[in-house]
Amino acid sequence: MPDSIGPEKGCIVVLPIGKVPESALDAVSDSISLYFNHHTRILSPLRTPQCAFDEQRRQYNAATIIRTLESINFEDDAKVVAIVNVDLFIPIFTHVMGEAQEGGKFALVSMYRLMKGGVGNRPSTSKILKRLAKVALHELGHLFDVVHCADEKCIMHFAGNIQDIDHIMLNFCTYCERYLEESMKRHLKPTSLCSHHPELT
């Protein structure tokens, strides 16, 4: 992991969209601080954009939500990890648990499917939070251009279902970590101190 980078370099912000439990936001924020060794901040919640709701599929279009985020001023922030508790999809897939712009600014994570257990059981809160942290770190990895990893235990390994998410570790493999380290140096350019976003308050 790179040396700790201060807030003056631009924060990685955690943005709740709709009703997201505080514990979930903290879990994501703490994981980012720990694994990315970078300053993070939790923003005030944003309303779930209804334009993203697909009547037919009864799901929210992840690409539309990301487009909405693009229209908001996040100039001072390095990366934005948005958390929703609704079910997400992109047209080609039945669902997605997360979506990110390759090397871009915005990542989106859904808690919806992470709350499901085995056969009708609801998993423990700590398990849900661990899953959420894994998906958030995975999507954030994509924002730093890290691609899927062949190592089945690495957090950047593709996880198509909840079992896969439980199977991967909450950690980057040596190669992804090294790549991430280099990529963060390129991506995190010095910016002014983190500030509030009037649009979100």
Place this chain on the structure above:
Amino acid sequence: MDEKLRIMVVDDEKIVRESLYHWFKREGHSAETAASGLEALEKLERAPFDVLFVDIKMPKMDGLEVLRRVKEGYPDTIVIIITAYGSVESAVEAMKFGAHDYLLKPFKPDQLALVIEKTVSQVKLTSRYRYVKGLLDKITRFDNIIGQSPPMRELFEVIPEVAQSDSSILITGETGTGKELVAKAIHAKSPRSKGPFIAINCGALPDTLLESELFGHQKGAFTGADRARKGFLEVVSGGTLFLDEIGEISPKMQVDLLRVLEEKKIIRIGEREPIEVDFRLIASTRRDLPTAISDGDFREDFFYRINVITLQIAPLRKRKEDIPLLAKHFLNKYSRETTKHVDRITPEAEGFLKRYDWPGNVRELENAIERAVVLSKKRTLGVENFSCLNAPTAPQNGARTLKEREKEYVQEILMENDWNVTRSAQILGINRVTLHKMIKRYRLQRGQ
């Protein structure tokens, strides 16, 4: 997954193209998109792809048509059909036409992962197949001599046998048939393989120079001989001397060489002491030496001395079944050398190459392929890439009767079609019975 694929997503919907593109990129594959079937085929013509994800419903050219064309032109490229729930029948139809798999939109991310995993296995299998095929191809090769026609197979069998003896060999064949390659192969298989192989083109050297090159000279033996020099007959000791175009040497040189072959001794120009030499002679000619003997241009005793074993290399027009094999070999060679993605020849162009008479033989074919690869802007060479061959083919020697022409043409068509009588009869515009009669009348045989 450690194998990375070259993938193209073919869909008229931008969102689908982009989603899949990003997904494949994240998986570490090399991805490309095309908004239409036509664009996909254009891109495929420029660079190879392992797998195409093709939407079945597209305007102008639908997914099935894209699949058909891809399977026709690029059979190794895997096609996976993407279809909506409403058109499962089309997907099933696509499977019949050679699609590798299909995905129903929208699909689960892990379904796509599974399809990719299966595709990677398929690509690995294909590359293993290609490797084995490459090994098999080498069987049709003999020390860089390529051919699978009966005359070439016969040659491959004879080379190791004649290589073991020390007798002189005369290789006859038209220009460009690969006489030197055969000579090198004989040398490589012979007990003299550790010794030198020296090739001299007798036709390219004036008589006096050839004499000094072969026999060597003492210092001051003639004007310009400022130092003593060993001749090739001496230098080649323990190895093989290949005298190309032996039919071009003068009668005096014939006498001199005859003496060397009989006595195994040479005398350098300007010296008196003979030096013992030990080499094997392989000579080659494109001339008809028996005719040259009757014309008084070539010594009969020398002819018999160099002609202990005769190997005749058939001209390319007499072994047209070797043309695709040779063309593929030269295509691979020049594609690699020029680093251009040219890896196939259209069936029409292959037919054109087989019909051409190749007066310059294999050398001319090699030059034609090299030129075509260098100038081609596509992956596939078509007839248009061989426009330089449109010149009339070399005139045949001697008067030809209509029957001779007919026999030759029927034979040619049969060979081009691997002796498929039905197909050949169709091309000739006659029925099968007539063709059978002609085969009998002209005593045509496969591999003639």
